[in-house]
Amino acid sequence: MSRIRVLVGTRKGAFVLSADGDRRNWEVSGPHFGGWEIYHVAASPADPNRLYASQSSGWFGQVIQRSDDGGATWSPVGNDFTYEGEAGQHLWYDGTPRPFEFKRIWHLEPSRDDPDTVYAGAEDAALFRSTDGAQTWQELPALRTHPSAPSWQPGAGGMCLHTIILDAADPDRIFVAISAAGAFRSDDGGKSWLPINRGLRSGEIPDQDSEVGHCVHRIVQHPSRPDVLFMQKHWDVLRTDDAGGQWREISGNLPSDFGFPIAVHPHDPETVYVVPIKSDSEHYPPEGKLRVYRSRGGEEWEALTNGLPQSNCYVNVYRDAMAVDTLDPGGVYFGTTGGQVYGSSDGGDTWAPIVRDLPAVLSVEAQVLP
Amino acid sequence: MIRVVLPAHLKNLARVSGEVRLDLAAPITQRRVLDALEEQYPMLCGTMRDRGTGLRRAFVRFYACQEDLSNESPDEPLPDRVVKGEEPFLVIGAMAGG
Numbered sequence: 001m002s003r004i005r006v007l008v009g010t011r012k013g014a015f016v017l018s019a020d021g022d023r024r025n026w027e028v029s030g031p032h033f034g035g036w037e038i039y040h041v042a043a044s045p046a047d048p049n050r051l052y053a054s055q056s057s058g059w060f061g062q063v064i065q066r067s068d069d070g071g072a073t074w075s076p077v078g079n080d081f082t083y084e085g086e087a088g089q090h091l092w093y094d095g096t097p098r099p100f101e102f103k104r105i106w107h108l109e110p111s112r113d114d115p116d117t118v119y120a121g122a123e124d125a126a127l128f129r130s131t132d133g134a135q136t137w138q139e140l141p142a143l144r145t146h147p148s149a150p151s152w153q154p155g156a157g158g159m160c161l162h163t164i165i166l167d168a169a170d171p172d173r174i175f176v177a178i179s180a181a182g183a184f185r186s187d188d189g190g191k192s193w194l195p196i197n198r199g200l201r202s203g204e205i206p207d208q209d210s211e212v213g214h215c216v217h218r219i220v221q222h223p224s225r226p227d228v229l230f231m232q233k234h235w236d237v238l239r240t241d242d243a244g245g246q247w248r249e250i251s252g253n254l255p256s257d258f259g260f261p262i263a264v265h266p267h268d269p270e271t272v273y274v275v276p277i278k279s280d281s282e283h284y285p286p287e288g289k290l291r292v293y294r295s296r297g298g299e300e301w302e303a304l305t306n307g308l309p310q311s312n313c314y315v316n317v318y319r320d321a322m323a324v325d326t327l328d329p330g331g332v333y334f335g336t337t338g339g340q341v342y343g344s345s346d347g348g349d350t351w352a353p354i355v356r357d358l359p360a361v362l363s364v365e366a367q368v369l370p
Numbered sequence: 371m372i373r374v375v376l377p378a379h380l381k382n383l384a385r386v387s388g389e390v391r392l393d394l395a396a397p398i399t400q401r402r403v404l405d406a407l408e409e410q411y412p413m414l415c416g417t418m419r420d421r422g423t424g425l426r427r428a429f430v431r432f433y434a435c436q437e438d439l440s441n442e443s444p445d446e447p448l449p450d451r452v453v454k455g456e457e458p459f460l461v462i463g464a465m466a467g468g
Contacts, residue, residue: 035379059429059463060379060417076383076413080421102422 002368004325006333009038009363014053016071017354023345026354042108043367047115054105062104064134077134084141091153100124109164121161125178140190148212155179155215168223180215185244196244217260218319222269230272232262237274252299255286261322266330270297275317284314294348307351320363335361373458384411398453401444433460
């Protein structure tokens, strides 16, 4: 029987949750790197035992850890994220120019077919790649030096490159998203980038047709339909059917279209999950009810509540803290700022906490093991 | 022999317990101690000093002999008692919440 591993990054360490394919009885290992912020833990699709973790702290900066045995042991690898050439400038919150300055890695995206190749999304926004198992990193500078970059401005969480999608069909195509610059696509392996924000509407910026400046929170792609992407923006949930050429809103009947994560069902590319949050300043669920909403690709959303707290719940779910597994039926997982990790082994119909009292959860990834 | 005490998180990262000992020739300065430390434990690169600028990270402090040396020139000689190995050079995580 297959096994499942859920990789959890928190404010104070990493945790690995393991179960068999029934997904009922879970073992919890951790904290790994206790006391450090773990923005992301990611597994190589090409080698299930190869894991990468982004470990950082306000005191001691950025560390990258690698495991070659599924998280049993870890080794620190390369943490030199030097911007290539001139750092360049972006806009600060007050509208003045400010040099790009490395702060941390938000997201790691291992290659689909090479365990030694992994991409890293940085704050201040930049994309790095390693081809030697994270020993050394090279920036793909065309993104940070895009002509629009001097006008990029950080969101409240910092100017982070938080989403990296390595296209499932085209090895030269990469999607990234930056808060609060927007979404970008490369069709040449990162040598050049195209802003793909047409159709986004953001009340927080004066020009609704601006090619950048939108606060994209998360993008997701289903591997079987690579031109279809779903987006949770600062406000609004959207989809594109042409790889970002044009977006259209599908917020429909959601109680709030503000939120951070978005996920797509592992076996049904039209089924999407979001966790509505009340507002940009009230980062908790509407009415104190923790509800995942599921859409079949359109504007009709159904609340999934079975097993989730429906009163007095005021947690948030961060952008990288929702994931799906590829078992049948498909599993869905998310972690909260209250330290709960919830799992559903039936596509979201019912939920149960896997663990309740972790530090605030920053990221969740699910990995099916043979 | 120069004695260095690392904060707990950096001890874990470098996989050391107790003090680190560095065999260094004069002149013994903050920069040379940190250079030697990073050479012996490469995983500490970037954790005490910014990789690009070489400047002390904001929430890291360097103490020795009951003195805060954090803002001293990195090329100033360290106190004699540190040079003689009678006192350790302390790397401290600053009080900064968290």
